[in-house]
Amino acid sequence: MNMLQTKTPHTIIFNDNWEIKRRTSGAYKVANLMHRLGWRTTQIDWVSSWEEHELIEYLDSMVDANTRMFMVSFTWMRHEWFQYFITRVTQRYPGRKVVLGGQQFIQNGYAEVDVALYGYAELAVKDTIDWLFNSGREPKGLARPDSLNGMALLDCNEHYPAMGLPDYAIHYMPDDHIQDFEQLTVELSRGCRFACKYCNYAFLGVKQDTSTTRDLLRQELIENYERWGTTNYIIADDTLNDRDSKLEMLADVVESLPFEPNFASFIRLDLTVSKPHQLELLSRARVWGHFYGVETLHPLAGKAVGKGMHPDKIKQGLLDMREHMMTKLGRYRGTLGMIAGLPHEPAESWQQSEDWLRENWSDNSWEWWPLEISIEENIATVSEFTRDWEKHGYKEITDPQRVERIHQMYNRQRADGESGVQHKMDGKSLYWTADWANIEEATEFVHAWRTSTWYNEEHLIANFHIMNFLQEGKIEKVLKMTDSNQSHFFKHGAQYNKFIKPYIQAKLRDVERIKKFTELGNRLFANQVRGELSTPTDIDLLDSKNHQIPLIQLT
Numbered sequence: 001m002n003m004l005q006t007k008t009p010h011t012i013i014f015n016d017n018w019e020i021k022r023r024t025s026g027a028y029k030v031a032n033l034m035h036r037l038g039w040r041t042t043q044i045d046w047v048s049s050w051e052e053h054e055l056i057e058y059l060d061s062m063v064d065a066n067t068r069m070f071m072v073s074f075t076w077m078r079h080e081w082f083q084y085f086i087t088r089v090t091q092r093y094p095g096r097k098v099v100l101g102g103q104q105f106i107q108n109g110y111a112e113v114d115v116a117l118y119g120y121a122e123l124a125v126k127d128t129i130d131w132l133f134n135s136g137r138e139p140k141g142l143a144r145p146d147s148l149n150g151m152a153l154l155d156c157n158e159h160y161p162a163m164g165l166p167d168y169a170i171h172y173m174p175d176d177h178i179q180d181f182e183q184l185t186v187e188l189s190r191g192c193r194f195a196c197k198y199c200n201y202a203f204l205g206v207k208q209d210t211s212t213t214r215d216l217l218r219q220e221l222i223e224n225y226e227r228w229g230t231t232n233y234i235i236a237d238d239t240l241n242d243r244d245s246k247l248e249m250l251a252d253v254v255e256s257l258p259f260e261p262n263f264a265s266f267i268r269l270d271l272t273v274s275k276p277h278q279l280e281l282l283s284r285a286r287v288w289g290h291f292y293g294v295e296t297l298h299p300l301a302g303k304a305v306g307k308g309m310h311p312d313k314i315k316q317g318l319l320d321m322r323e324h325m326m327t328k329l330g331r332y333r334g335t336l337g338m339i340a341g342l343p344h345e346p347a348e349s350w351q352q353s354e355d356w357l358r359e360n361w362s363d364n365s366w367e368w369w370p371l372e373i374s375i376e377e378n379i380a381t382v383s384e385f386t387r388d389w390e391k392h393g394y395k396e397i398t399d400p401q402r403v404e405r406i407h408q409m410y411n412r413q414r415a416d417g418e419s420g421v422q423h424k425m426d427g428k429s430l431y432w433t434a435d436w437a438n439i440e441e442a443t444e445f446v447h448a449w450r451t452s453t454w455y456n457e458e459h460l461i462a463n464f465h466i467m468n469f470l471q472e473g474k475i476e477k478v479l480k481m482t483d484s485n486q487s488h489f490f491k492h493g494a495q496y497n498k499f500i501k502p503y504i505q506a507k508l509r510d511v512e513r514i515k516k517f518t519e520l521g522n523r524l525f526a527n528q529v530r531g532e533l534s535t536p537t538d539i540d541l542l543d544s545k546n547h548q549i550p551l552i553q554l555t
Contacts, residue, residue: 042534157202197305202381247281370439375428412426
């Protein structure tokens with residue numbers, strides 16, 4: 001190892017997700033980017049699942065004089081936990097910069113955080129690092145909102161839109177300790193061709209093709225298979241089937257692989273109805289875990305949000321997809337997302353949709369959420385409903401007792417640690433009422449659905465979650481797994497023992513040599529081991545010319 005590597009600036013990146021455990025991709029993308037900017041990186045995943053003494057043991061070994069920064073992937077973190085965590089970390093290891101990032105709305109100010117990067121940050125990180133460490137200019141668009149107590153916030157989607165990147169691949173390092181049954185994330189393109197009025201995703205209404213290339217995609221899948229044994233994936237695209245050419249590319253790549261992958265993704269169902277040839281492309285590509293943002297089976301509500309296909313065609317499209325996938329692949333999980341509260345749909349229509357789904361779709365799955373209208377003001381990545389909710393017939397509920405009653409069932413980040421029926425982690429939701437329904441009715445409907453005996457005993461696990469269980473037995477058994485099976489997996493240690501414990505044990509084994517050399521007073525060899533663990537090999541980094549992101553020199 002080059003001895004100069006131990007003097008290279010070093011960052012530790014914390015990642016986490018609640019509920020089902022999988023490798024969310026943002027932190028690993030940032031690690032790759034930091035490598036190309038000349039930094040060493042240490043990734044710590046599932047950080048909230050570590051015992052505090054384990055985390056201290058690991059950090060005490062890895063943090064050194066060259067550790068200049070802590071970075072945190074915030075997308076799936078809870079505010080109360082993060083405040084405790086970052087306070088403890090910065091007290092024990094003072095003097096480091098702290099950068100927060102992710103897709104979750106950043107609605108709390110943290111004195112320990114130097115800057116928060118919201119959204120896709122690939123093109124913002126270089127300017128941010130130059131500003132923090134090289135006396136460079138502030139990143140364009142940097143704000144210090146009063147609502148965040150002056151904490152610096154950068155809306156990357158607005159000021160550094162990372163669209164049409166030359167390569168979306170993630171290259172993992174040996175100390176990520178990936179197990180072969182895990183599902184990883186792969187990204188084929190970025191942005192969505194559509195602009196549904198309730199949607200607050202970035203880059204809506206995108207017309208250009210931002211897809212990766214066949215060679216880059218195949219290279220990524222082969223690399224993960226050969227290095228980690230990976231065959232199971234979530235495809236991160238907002239809409240996988242927005243272009244036939246992308247499906248054809250994926251199918252061609254899959255048919256060229258020396259193994260059979262499994263993919264779960266977001267699918268626009270009305271496109272498969274209007275383009276029935278897409279069914280064959282999806283089965284060729286082995287994309288059999290589908291999430292459909294159907295949202296409603298009410299014709300007026302569908303038209304109001306930009307989904308005008310008649311519900312009867314949608315229903316038949318579901319049945320046709322199920323028959324095709326089971327015939328071609330012998331495996332299929334279609335999960336519908338349903339929203340209670342869309343324009344013009346009365347509460348009784350929600351139950352009618354539920355009745356149809358139970359009668360015709362109970363061998364697959366669906367989820368209900370109340371309509372969420374964010375009133376976030378610091379970020380531009382918001383929905384049409386957020387920008388002009390009154391125009392669409394919504395009014396604000398202001399009665400404090402009623403608001404508190406709704407909040408007790410609705411709030412996802414409740415102080416008691418329980419989770420309400422809210423879909424996203426958003427502390428600035430409009431508590432709305434309208435002529436056809438209100439959020440109190442929608443919340444009560446969803447809460448009753450989720451706490452029902454039927455849901456807890458018979459409801460099958462969703463398309464993205466099922467990929468975590470493909471090693472649990474024959475596919476026929478896996479397809480019959482219920483949410484109660486999954487809850488048992490979460491609550492009784494099986495998930496921890498399968499995913500988390502081996503990872504933590506492997507990370508702690510990594511630093512045994514550092515501890516031993518430190519005890520012997522041999523700082524030189526301890527630093528060498530740190531460098532080995534946090535510096536990518538050639539295959540980890542690959543060819544930085546492919547990424548078109550210039551290296552920078554820190555002073």
